[in-house]
Amino acid sequence: MHRRDFLKHAGSLALSRPVLAGAAAAGSLFGGGRLLAAPQTDARLLVVFLRGGYDSANLLVPYSSDFYYETRPAIAVPRPSGKRSALALTTDWALHPYLEDSLLPLYQKKQLAFVAFAGSDDLSRSHFETQTTLELGQALGGSRDYRSGFLNRLAQELGEDRSRPCAFTSELPLILNGRLDVHNIAMNDAVRDSPFSDRQKAILDVMYQGAGLRDKVHEGFAMRHTAANALRREMKTAGGKAVSAAGLAGDLRRVAVLMREQFNLGFVEVGGWDTHVNQGGASGVLASRLQALGQGLAGLAQGMGKAWDKTVVVVVSEFGRTFRENGNGGTDHGRGTVYWVLGGGVRGGQIAGEQVKVAASTLNDDRDFPVLNDYRQVFGGLFQRVYGLDPARLQRVFPGGKAGDLGLV
Amino acid sequence: MHFRKGLCSTHDMRPSLSRRIRFARSAAAGVLLCASFQSYGAVPGVPPDASGAAVRDARAVRADTPDVAPLPAEQVRLLNRLTWGADEASARRLAQVGPDAFIAEQLQPGPVDLPPPVQAAIAAMQVARIPVVETVLSLRTQRDAISVAPAGEAREKMRDALNQEYLLLSREVRQKSLLRMIHSPRQLQEKMTWFWVNHFHIYAEKHDYTPPLMADYEENAIRPNALGKFRDLLAATVYHPAMLFYLDNVENGKGRRNENYARELLELHTLGADGGHQQADVIELSRVLTGLGVNTDGSARLKAERLKEASAALSDNPSPAALLSLARRHLAGAGPAETASGPKAPHVLHGLFEFDPARHDNEPKRLLGHEIAGSGLAEVDQVIDILARHPSTARHISRKLAVYFVSDDPPADLIEHLSRVFLDSDGDIAATLGALFASEAFRQSLGSDSFKDPMQHVLGAMRLVYGAGEPIVNAQPVANWLGEMGQALYQRQTPEGYPLERQAWQNSRQLLARFDMARPMAGTTPELFHPFHEKGDAPRREAPDHARLLYSGLLQNALSAPTRRALGKADSAHEWNMLLLSSPDFMSR
Numbered sequence: 001m002h003r004r005d006f007l008k009h010a011g012s013l014a015l016s017r018p019v020l021a022g023a024a025a026a027g028s029l030f031g032g033g034r035l036l037a038a039p040q041t042d043a044r045l046l047v048v049f050l051r052g053g054y055d056s057a058n059l060l061v062p063y064s065s066d067f068y069y070e071t072r073p074a075i076a077v078p079r080p081s082g083k084r085s086a087l088a089l090t091t092d093w094a095l096h097p098y099l100e101d102s103l104l105p106l107y108q109k110k111q112l113a114f115v116a117f118a119g120s121d122d123l124s125r126s127h128f129e130t131q132t133t134l135e136l137g138q139a140l141g142g143s144r145d146y147r148s149g150f151l152n153r154l155a156q157e158l159g160e161d162r163s164r165p166c167a168f169t170s171e172l173p174l175i176l177n178g179r180l181d182v183h184n185i186a187m188n189d190a191v192r193d194s195p196f197s198d199r200q201k202a203i204l205d206v207m208y209q210g211a212g213l214r215d216k217v218h219e220g221f222a223m224r225h226t227a228a229n230a231l232r233r234e235m236k237t238a239g240g241k242a243v244s245a246a247g248l249a250g251d252l253r254r255v256a257v258l259m260r261e262q263f264n265l266g267f268v269e270v271g272g273w274d275t276h277v278n279q280g281g282a283s284g285v286l287a288s289r290l291q292a293l294g295q296g297l298a299g300l301a302q303g304m305g306k307a308w309d310k311t312v313v314v315v316v317s318e319f320g321r322t323f324r325e326n327g328n329g330g331t332d333h334g335r336g337t338v339y340w341v342l343g344g345g346v347r348g349g350q351i352a353g354e355q356v357k358v359a360a361s362t363l364n365d366d367r368d369f370p371v372l373n374d375y376r377q378v379f380g381g382l383f384q385r386v387y388g389l390d391p392a393r394l395q396r397v398f399p400g401g402k403a404g405d406l407g408l409v
Numbered sequence: 410m411h412f413r414k415g416l417c418s419t420h421d422m423r424p425s426l427s428r429r430i431r432f433a434r435s436a437a438a439g440v441l442l443c444a445s446f447q448s449y450g451a452v453p454g455v456p457p458d459a460s461g462a463a464v465r466d467a468r469a470v471r472a473d474t475p476d477v478a479p480l481p482a483e484q485v486r487l488l489n490r491l492t493w494g495a496d497e498a499s500a501r502r503l504a505q506v507g508p509d510a511f512i513a514e515q516l517q518p519g520p521v522d523l524p525p526p527v528q529a530a531i532a533a534m535q536v537a538r539i540p541v542v543e544t545v546l547s548l549r550t551q552r553d554a555i556s557v558a559p560a561g562e563a564r565e566k567m568r569d570a571l572n573q574e575y576l577l578l579s580r581e582v583r584q585k586s587l588l589r590m591i592h593s594p595r596q597l598q599e600k601m602t603w604f605w606v607n608h609f610h611i612y613a614e615k616h617d618y619t620p621p622l623m624a625d626y627e628e629n630a631i632r633p634n635a636l637g638k639f640r641d642l643l644a645a646t647v648y649h650p651a652m653l654f655y656l657d658n659v660e661n662g663k664g665r666r667n668e669n670y671a672r673e674l675l676e677l678h679t680l681g682a683d684g685g686h687q688q689a690d691v692i693e694l695s696r697v698l699t700g701l702g703v704n705t706d707g708s709a710r711l712k713a714e715r716l717k718e719a720s721a722a723l724s725d726n727p728s729p730a731a732l733l734s735l736a737r738r739h740l741a742g743a744g745p746a747e748t749a750s751g752p753k754a755p756h757v758l759h760g761l762f763e764f765d766p767a768r769h770d771n772e773p774k775r776l777l778g779h780e781i782a783g784s785g786l787a788e789v790d791q792v793i794d795i796l797a798r799h800p801s802t803a804r805h806i807s808r809k810l811a812v813y814f815v816s817d818d819p820p821a822d823l824i825e826h827l828s829r830v831f832l833d834s835d836g837d838i839a840a841t842l843g844a845l846f847a848s849e850a851f852r853q854s855l856g857s858d859s860f861k862d863p864m865q866h867v868l869g870a871m872r873l874v875y876g877a878g879e880p881i882v883n884a885q886p887v888a889n890w891l892g893e894m895g896q897a898l899y900q901r902q903t904p905e906g907y908p909l910e911r912q913a914w915q916n917s918r919q920l921l922a923r924f925d926m927a928r929p930m931a932g933t934t935p936e937l938f939h940p941f942h943e944k945g946d947a948p949r950r951e952a953p954d955h956a957r958l959l960y961s962g963l964l965q966n967a968l969s970a971p972t973r974r975a976l977g978k979a980d981s982a983h984e985w986n987m988l989l990l991s992s993p994d995f996m997s998r
Binding site for chain 1: 560612614615657672676682892895902903904905908913915916917918920921924925927928971972974975976978979984987988991992993996
């Protein structure tokens with residue numbers, strides 16, 4: 001159909017009043033300005049979920065354990081001894097060498113702690129089931145509400161004036177699902193503009209006058225507009241190049257800007273940890289992946305600026321992997337893992353929580369790290385300290401969870 | 410070997426923040442088959458005026474010069490509740506026969522009748538050409554071959570080929586489903602197929618074999634029963650390998666029980682969370698379900714003696730080849746349904762389904778007050794009867810239907826009424842729906858708008874924008890748009906399925922996603938008309954003008970005055986479509 005024909009036909013629908021193009025300025029329905037007042041807490045929490053179950057024994061190396069070196073002939077990270085060997089943190093634990101320029105300085109500044117033997121009570125060893133368990137944060141073995149993730153419940157407890165949650169993911173994850181309406185912004189697409197021209201915006205503005213959905217549309221566009229503007233401003237600054245970088249490093253730089261400027265409760269997910277085959281040791285695929293994440297987090301710490309002092313980043317994964325290497329130079333699904341806790345105000349420079357000697361006799365089912373530090377105790381302790389949540393509120397965030405406090409902040 | 414959300418093998422550890430599978434635009438390993446171009450004429454056994462043929466023939470007449478009066482707004486809403494969205498054919502049919510006859514037609518189940526190019530696109534799919542048992546055995550064989558292959562380039566190639574096949578299959582199963590939803594004249598049957606697939610939800614990335622099994626699940630377990638008896642529907646899901654994998658019943662054996670399926674079968678599929686069962690019932694039901702599993706091993710897992718016994722009737726001296734062919738026949742369901750008896754109950758292999766008496770707890774059980782004697786697979790049948798006919802099930806199902814078709818908080822007396830119809834009709838789904846559509850509560854709900862879920866929004870857009878022209882033959886973009894709006898087919902991880910309540914979708918995140926997708930949905934996506942297994946780029950097309958014509962004719966009462974005024978400012982068909990898809994009017998049904 002030719003354009004002229006179209007206009008002829010379209011005329012039959014055009015009723016009496018013309019669209020008030022001028023009055024419906026691009027700002028009214030389509031954002032602009034900050035929609036809500038700044039949150040009443042400057043504490044910020046970011047959860048980073050490593051999906052796939054990363055091999056914690058090659059991140060935090062139990063180098064005093066002979067058993068580690070016996071059972072990982074092809075993939076063990078060599079004992080601290082100079083180049084391409086583990087970086088000693090304590091007399092028992094050492095860091096993967098690929099983290100020398102990213103996580104090691106944070107640990108030395110006491111802004112990074114590790115919680116070893118961490119995990120959940122989910123024994124399924126299934127990725128998605130354990131992820132579901134962790135994200136729901138509800139007791140196993142009973143009826144679970146699949147529409148209620150624990151970060152959403154945390155945001156509810158903090159109330160609308162204290163929490164600005166956002167998932168930096170392409171879809172809203174289970175952990176932020178729930179009664180509170182939470183936004184998500186895909187980090188590879190964070191500077192997305194309105195899909196409409198100004199003229200189309202004006203037309204839509206007329207359509208939505210008096211419509212019940214108007215407020216929600218306005219809220220969405222305002223949120224997106226604020227985020228895109230914050231990132232554009234950042235790009236114009238001296239360090240702006242880092243913000244527009246591709247890959248994980250750029251993604252986490254953008255997260256830093258948005259956590260600094262707009263949100264205070266965030267969620268990020270990073271994939272590619274399911275290393276059943278040829279994962280490597282001091283170098284290789286897992287080493288490179290850890291390096292990228294370490295540099296990403298160091299960049300995030302930098303990008304947060306002064307806000308880093310009030311920021312806590314928790315890095316978790318659904319489970320750890322088998323302690324012994326398998327026949328393919330990889331590791332399989334296990335249980336206990338290592339969580340990372342980073343931030344300017346974190347009591348870092350320590351390996352926190354319950355621990356046992358790493359030996360064949362202490363393994364869970366003779367194959368995995370045991371879980372001595374439940375995820376709800378780790379998070380619950382942080383929530384208590386960061387937000388001053390009392391036990392009754394904590395019970396609403398983690399129903400049936402036991403209290404715990406590792407004193408990490 | 411793993412093929413799950415974002416959980417790739419080591420050879421594919423690309424940095425990515427997204428755990429979502431992104432589907433590439435064109436299929437890598439599509440296979441062409443000479444398709445049978447059947448006409449989509451009258452369905453045998455159905456009078457012509459009740460079949461899709463009459464509905465399709467209505468296309469011939471232009472919608473902007475209606476020979477029938479425009480539909481009242483309530484009837485447009487009726488149309489949008491019963492179908493995946495008003496298109497010219499369905500609107501015309503409703504206008505011709507009136508609401509009562511239209512509802513009666515839609516309540517009649519029958520074969521899916523699709524336009525020839527769509528039939529051809531489906532016929533070219535592996536999931537349509539190759540029986541599911543063969544596909545799964547072939548995947549299994551490839552997996553085994555990879556596990557024993559020496560490390561090296563050759564093994565990586567085998568792995569890549571297998572991953573490509575998984576990807577192809579999981580695309581095909583979505584495509585097949587979406588093409589039917591868009592094109593079938595039996596719209597209510599398609600809608601109820603989705604409703605039940607969502608009720609008996611299975612997450613497609615749970616297991617390597619799930620994608621091909623999903624195609625079979627939807628086609629053979631769900632669709633034939635979508636408007637039939639609930640008991641048959643329930644039984645079809647209980648015995649289906651996709652379900653036995655998804656809710657871990659393959660792990661449920663005597664002495665090593667797994668309660669996952671038992672719990673969801675009670676809580677989600679039948680009685681409901683407040684259906685009156687106790688933890689003890691979950692345990693007892695899980696005992697009944699011990700030994701129900703899936704056999705993907707070909708001959709391997711059938712013990713040699715058992716095979717020998719079973720094959721004695723064929724040959725006194727079975728060769729390995731004869732054993733293999735016997736196992737194949739069993740797996741294909743062509744052989745005897747029961748092999749040699751175990752000590753307690755018969756061993757059963759049917760297709761991929763296996764009941765292994767050695768793993769079954771054959772002691773007596775007590776479920777919801779009923780005594781169940783140990784009798785192998787017969788226990789399961791008894792339990793399906795108990796659950797399908799339980800008053801709590803009637804209430805649970807009635808409530809979900811009322812939420813889906815009426816409102817987030819349906820009136821109690823409606824649920825009571827529907828429960829009674831459900832129980833009196835022995836769980837007849839069409840009868841229960843008929844009572845729902847005849848109810849005062851439903852009639853009243855047609856007086857106001859009801860926020861759409863993404864399925865209704867995206868499929869409604871497709872039917873409206875492209876409905877009267879060249880048919881969509883590639884639903885991959887449609888699958889992607891659904892993903893962008895958070896309701897990708899078979900992608901919900903958790904077993905309760907996507908929420909039916911409007912409240913769960915009516916948020917600014919959802920609205921933004923709809924605005925973002927309005928442009929490509931409105932007519933700048935030529936891939937829709939390019940079969941996905943064919944190579945090459947799709948030629949660009951002009952955006953169609955059907956939606957505007959329909960809204961100036963049959964559907965003219967469905968738009969508010971401000972929206973109509975605003976649409977008058979559109980300067981092209983594409984812009985008109987895009988603005989309509991972004992309008993508050995189109996967000997609701």
